[in-house]
Amino acid sequence: MKMPERQKAPFALTNVKLLDPSTGLDEPGAILIEDGKVKAIGATVASQLSSDILRVDGAGKIAAPGLVDMHVTTGEPGAEHRETLKSASQAAAAGGVTTMACMPDTDPVIDDIALVDFIKRRARDTAKVHVHPYAAMTRGLKGKEMTEIGLMIEAGAVALSNGRKAITNAQIMRRVMSYARDFDALIVHHPEDPDLVGNGVMNLGETSTRLGLAGIPAEAETIMVARDVRLAQLTGCRYHASQISCAESLDIIRRAKDKGLAVTCGVSINHLTLNENDIGLYRTFYKMSPPLRSEAERQAMIEGVADGTIDVIVSAHDPQDVDTKRHPFAECADGAVGLETMLPAAMRMIHSGQLTMMQAIKALSTTPAQLLGLDAGSLKPGMPADIIIFDPDLPWVMDRDMLQSRSKNTAFHKAQLSGKVLQTYVEGQLVHHYDPR
Amino acid sequence: MAFAHHHLLGIAGLTPPEITALLDLAEDAVDISRQVEKKKVILKGRTQINLFFEASTRTQSSFELAGKRLGADVMNMSVKNSSVSKGETLLDTATTLNAMHPDILVVRHNAAGAPQLLARKVGCSVINAGDGAHEHPTQALLDALTIRRHKGTLEGLVVAICGDILHSRVARSNILLLTAMGAEVRLVAPSTLLPDSVEAMGVKCFRDMRKGLDGADVVMMLRLQLERMNGAFVPSIREYFHFYGLDEEKLKYAREDAIVMHPGPMNRGVEIDSSVADSGRSVIHEQVEMGVAVRMAIIELLAKNSLEAQPVEQD
Numbered sequence: 021m022k023m024p025e026r027q028k029a030p031f032a033l034t035n036v037k038l039l040d041p042s043t044g045l046d047e048p049g050a051i052l053i054e055d056g057k058v059k060a061i062g063a064t065v066a067s068q069l070s071s072d073i074l075r076v077d078g079a080g081k082i083a084a085p086g087l088v089d090m091h092v093t094t095g096e097p098g099a100e101h102r103e104t105l106k107s108a109s110q111a112a113a114a115g116g117v118t119t120m121a122c123m124p125d126t127d128p129v130i131d132d133i134a135l136v137d138f139i140k141r142r143a144r145d146t147a148k149v150h151v152h153p154y155a156a157m158t159r160g161l162k163g164k165e166m167t168e169i170g171l172m173i174e175a176g177a178v179a180l181s182n183g184r185k186a187i188t189n190a191q192i193m194r195r196v197m198s199y200a201r202d203f204d205a206l207i208v209h210h211p212e213d214p215d216l217v218g219n220g221v222m223n224l225g226e227t228s229t230r231l232g233l234a235g236i237p238a239e240a241e242t243i244m245v246a247r248d249v250r251l252a253q254l255t256g257c258r259y260h261a262s263q264i265s266c267a268e269s270l271d272i273i274r275r276a277k278d279k280g281l282a283v284t285c286g287v288s289i290n291h292l293t294l295n296e297n298d299i300g301l302y303r304t305f306y307k308m309s310p311p312l313r314s315e316a317e318r319q320a321m322i323e324g325v326a327d328g329t330i331d332v333i334v335s336a337h338d339p340q341d342v343d344t345k346r347h348p349f350a351e352c353a354d355g356a357v358g359l360e361t362m363l364p365a366a367m368r369m370i371h372s373g374q375l376t377m378m379q380a381i382k383a384l385s386t387t388p389a390q391l392l393g394l395d396a397g398s399l400k401p402g403m404p405a406d407i408i409i410f411d412p413d414l415p416w417v418m419d420r421d422m423l424q425s426r427s428k429n430t431a432f433h434k435a436q437l438s439g440k441v442l443q444t445y446v447e448g449q450l451v452h453h454y455d456p457r
Numbered sequence: 458m459a460f461a462h463h464h465l466l467g468i469a470g471l472t473p474p475e476i477t478a479l480l481d482l483a484e485d486a487v488d489i490s491r492q493v494e495k496k497k498v499i500l501k502g503r504t505q506i507n508l509f510f511e512a513s514t515r516t517q518s519s520f521e522l523a524g525k526r527l528g529a530d531v532m533n534m535s536v537k538n539s540s541v542s543k544g545e546t547l548l549d550t551a552t553t554l555n556a557m558h559p560d561i562l563v564v565r566h567n568a569a570g571a572p573q574l575l576a577r578k579v580g581c582s583v584i585n586a587g588d589g590a591h592e593h594p595t596q597a598l599l600d601a602l603t604i605r606r607h608k609g610t611l612e613g614l615v616v617a618i619c620g621d622i623l624h625s626r627v628a629r630s631n632i633l634l635l636t637a638m639g640a641e642v643r644l645v646a647p648s649t650l651l652p653d654s655v656e657a658m659g660v661k662c663f664r665d666m667r668k669g670l671d672g673a674d675v676v677m678m679l680r681l682q683l684e685r686m687n688g689a690f691v692p693s694i695r696e697y698f699h700f701y702g703l704d705e706e707k708l709k710y711a712r713e714d715a716i717v718m719h720p721g722p723m724n725r726g727v728e729i730d731s732s733v734a735d736s737g738r739s740v741i742h743e744q745v746e747m748g749v750a751v752r753m754a755i756i757e758l759l760a761k762n763s764l765e766a767q768p769v770e771q772d
Contacts, residue, residue: 229652230469232569232591232629302570346548348568350589 029074030054031448034066036078036409040085041382042398051083053405056447061399078409081442084381085397086118086149086406087363088388090208090286091262091334093355095426096142097135098127102427103339105139108359109147111425113452115360116441117335118149118406119389119396124156125183131156131167133175140176148451149444150406152178152392154208157196163187166196170203178392179206181262184309184354186210186244190251197257206391208260211248211269212310216240221350223296223311231302233350236311238266245269245285249276252283260391261285263336265310267320274329284391285329287321288336289362290431292369294318298431302349305429308336309354322374325383332391333383335362339427356431360423365432367412367439377412409443414456416440460758464576464583467592468633476634479754480602486753489526490746500529500760505561506554507533509586513565515721515745516586516595520563523752527760529561547571548578555579560763561756564588569626582759584752590624596720597630598751601638603744604675607716612639617669617711619645619701620679620728623652623690627720628679632658645669647701649690650681666701670710677718678703678729686727694727704730708738716740 034050038061050066052059052073060068069075089112095102103111105122112120122139124130130139136153143151155177159165169180180200186209187193193209200207217240222228224235245261249272252259261273264285276283290308295315299306306312324330338355345352358365366384369375389397396406418435420428444452460475468476489495505524509517517533524531536550547566554562555578562583564572569589576583587593601611608614616635622628622644635642636659644651645663656662663669670676681697691697698704703717717729717739725731734741 224653226654226657229655230629230658232589232626234590235653301573342546342548346546346574348547348566348571348574348589350568350570 030059031074031076032065032069033078033083033407033409034075035080036083037080038062038399039082039377039381040399041378041386042085043400045399046378051399051405051407053448056405056449058399058401058403058405060401082377082410082412084408084410085385085399086408086444086446087116087384088119088392088394088396089117089335089337089359089362090121090332090388090392091123091288092120092337092359093123093125093339095339096126097138102341103425104146105143105151106146107424107426108337109143109149109151111337111357111359111423112149113444113446114424114441115335116363116408116410116444117359118408118444118446119152119394120149120359121152121154121178121392123183124154124181125161129156129160129183130154131159131161133168133171136172136175136177149446150396152394154179154181157182157207158187158192161185163189163192166192166199169196169200169205173203173205178394179208181208182210184210186212186214188214190247193248194251194255197251197255197259201255201257204258206258206260208262209248210263210309211241211244211261213240213244216243219350221307221311222299223313225296225314227296227299231299238268238313241266241310242268242272245272249273249281249283252276253279253281258282259284263288263291263310263334264330265291265313265321266317270320270324270329277329284331286332286334287325287330288334289358289365290336290356291318291321292325292333293365294431304345304347304349304352305356305431305433307349307352307354308356322369326375326379331383332388333362333366333380335359339425340429341427345429356429357423357425357427360425361418361430361432361437363410363441364437364439367437370412371438405445405448407445408441410439410441411456412439414438414440460762463759463762465594465755465759466572466576466583466585468594468597468630468637469592471637473637476598476601476638479598479751479758480605482758483598483602483747483751483754486750487747489753490749495526496528497526498528499757500524500527503529503560503760504558505529505531505563505756506557506559507531507563508536508550508554508565509534510536510566510571511587513587515748516565519745519748520586520752523749523756524561526749527753527756529756547574551575551578555581560760582763584755584759587626589626590629591626592630593626594630595748595752595755596627597634598755599744599747600631600677600718600720601634602747602751603718603740604716607740608674611635614640614674615643615672616640616675616677617643617645617673618677618679619666619669619703621650621681621685621690622646622655622679623650624682624685625679631677632660636660643669643673645701647691666707667710670707673711673715675716675718676703676708676711680720680722680724681728698727702726702728702730703733705732708733718744720744
């Protein structure tokens with residue numbers, strides 16, 4: 021493909037199928053890009069291009085806004101051997117993710133303005149895609165003392181998170197929510213009650229009984245979601261349940277939305293495409309938090325995305341290495357990498373007819389951008405040219421050695437997938453290119 | 458004999474004919490152990506390593522004796538603390554051991570699935586000597602042998618397993634084996650000590666011990682560990698014993714010829730009354746004897762199968 025390393029002059033992506041959930045646009049056409057922004061988009065753009073403009077032929081593939089991943093864990097700072105911002109951004113680019121929001125559970129925890137600034141600077145200097153740090157809601161993520169929420173938001177933190185730990189003390193949660201509201205900061209919480217989780221390591225049920233593993237009941241999630249929704253109502257804050265896994269959580273979220281509360285939720289691609297049976301005989305790459313649930317719960321999650329109760333799909337990218345994963349199931353860390361497989365895995369639901377491409381891209385890009393208040397997730401003229409060219413049908417077999425990520429703990433090793441990102445642009449610059457030939 | 462397994466990781470995966478064949482072979486081993494000359498040479502030159510991450514006196518010595526009576530060189534490795542706390546992973550340990558070329562690796566670990574993990578990484582046969590709350594296959598086999606010697610068969614028997622089912626690998630392996638062999642298995646425990654959806658394994662659950670024991674041929678008691686009493690899973694020892702301790706009064710509900718079993722070590726006065734434990738109906742000491750026999754049988758079978766070495770997974 022003829023595309024200069026640093027593209028300065030205007031260029032056009034032609035012969036593409038335009039797909040933009042922010043406008044409902046779904047038609048063949050072209051996109052004109054100038055100064056890293058979308059200049060024009062539509063069916064008639066190609067015919068109006070002057071002859072000296074560089075044209076990149078999209079071969080009829082889909083052009084959509086780059087994905088916005090609200091849940092990415094890297095190892096920087098503190099565990100760079102697992103993932104750096106640079107390596108995560110390479111993985112992101114390969115997966116069509118042009119914006120990633122990075123979790124605060126690093127070492128040290130992102131609970132101070134200097135650390136927010138550190139992430140932003142490191143990302144500016146090393147990352148290929150947009151990086152936005154979450155700020156910790158409580159110091160050290162300990163769930164006890166509120167952090168300098170206002171200062172960190174002012175320093176550029178995109179939203180508030182308590183990482184993979186829930187805040188169990190309702191009074192502290194209430195105060196954080198109440199205070200965050202003054203800054204219109206989004207609270208992104210991991211709703212899983214650690215007391216009910218106990219020593220549980222997988223979904224509670226027949227499978228956990230047979231494997232002799234302690235189970236986690238759905239109530240560990242639903243009770244926390246219900247509490248959070250009530251506190252959101254009390255405080256008026258914007259609340260987002262970062263990952264849900266149970267049909268009953270959907271009911272709670274649905275009722276909150278019906279009441280008009282500013283409550284939203286996300287689901288990981290893992291909980292949409294995998295279930296507890298994938299654990300087989302103790303495969304640790306399928307150990308996650310929340311745990312993979314039953315097939316019925318998985319189906320409910322897909323319906324939740326389709327009917328709009330679930331707003332966002334995340335990769336829940338969580339790089340773990342031999343030192344944390346190659347242990348007996350109960351002793352190993354949670355999490356799987358996901359940046360590079362999120363969209364191809366999501367294609368399974370599109371190919372099966374359970375989601376439309378528009379619904380998927382909306383949950384993967386447009387809605388998360390809106391929730392985080394970012395200029396992303398849209399191809400409207402004037403928006404940054406964060407764009408993916410995507411072949412929805414290209415068949416391929418995943419292999420963990422193909423991953424850009426430093427950690428290879430993928431739940432999709434040897435999976436047959438249909439659909440691949442061919443080109444990824446960030447502000448009009450090509451950051452990833454895959455040639456199927 | 459058809460026993461096409463390289464490892465013994467659990468009862469799950471064994472067919473009823475394989476179980477029967479194993480028990481038959483164990484009968485021969487009982488005879489060997491009762492002779493004055495107890496040594497065979499079948500495993501001469503072979504190395505057996507007992508790798509115990511959890512303290513165990515009786516299982517470890519039983520495996521040691523079984524290996525030695527077959528003529529193998531047996532080495533005991535007790536890793537007191539979990540390997541994780543020492544900074545070495547289980548797999549590092551496995552790789553190290555693999556380099557010593559053992560033929561049989563007997564593993565006990567506090568985490569469910571640890572022997573599965575090891576079996577994928579070492580070239581030798583792995584025997585699960587108990588993994589977390591998952592399985593303890595040789596215990597179920599020795600229990601089955603003991604029952605069969607008393608009742609002639611397993612099929613159609615009513616076996617009541619009583620006590621801490623939730624945390625018990627012995628219970629899981631016994632459920633799998635006994636239901637596969639056509640026995641009726643009942644579980645007797647308070648709800649806090651019953652695993653979720655356990656009925657799906659083909660058992661019936663009873664909270665009332667007298668009903669659970671009604672007409673039972675075999676009463677199998679399980680150990681309740683100290684840290685699980687006193688308010689954690691049950692309110693107190695005396696309350697537990699009142700409802701779930703096996704005494705002569707409750708035992709009357711079982712059949713007159715019912716046998717009483719316990720995998721040991723017993724908590725007298727907690728799950729079992731001494732008068733029952735020491736009575737003529739108790740086969741607890743015989744279980745220990747059968748333990749050596751079934752372990753000899755399984756070691757012998759796996760050693761024969763391991764002549765063709767298995768490939769080791771590289772990742």
